[in-house]
Amino acid sequence: MPRSIATNETVDRAALVDFLSTRHRAILMTTKADGAPQLSPVTCGVDGEGRLVISTYPKRAKVVNIRREPKVSACVLSDEWNDQWVQLNGTAEVLDLPDSVEPLVDYFRAISGEHPDWDEYREAMVKQGKSIIRVTIDSWGPIAKGGFPAELA
Secondary structure: OOOOEOEEEOOOHHHHHHHHHOOOEEEEEEEOOOOOEEEEEEEEEEOOOOOEEEEEOOOOHHHHHHHHOOEEEEEEEOOOOOOOEEEEEEEEEEEOOOOOHHHHHHHHHHHHOOOOOHHHHHHHHHHHOOEEEEEEEEEEOOEEEOOEOHHHO
């Protein structure tokens, strides 16, 4: 079986947003009160302003951490485990109801397209008490893929 060669490609912001727009799995890293990292597997999308967006609840650990320290990192993964991924760093904000409703509509569209009944969706978000995290991306690494170093492949 041929060995897969590790890759990494430096990309500009437009290419990063294109990459992120088709990937919806990530690990979000926030900082606990004691300074330790807190990692959360999340479903994410990209909004019209190129921010990473994550639906959540107001009392989740990641939200509590972001309200105290908004600097976050995320590793956005492809659907296949050994496929491409990227790490990004940014500044997060949390929007709660009622301000979160329309951004949650945008979040749904970014991931799943159109909903059959937007009024029903909005009502469900309010009933569930949903919040949204928006991460303004400050920096990012290369789009990478694991594998063997080229000299060993």
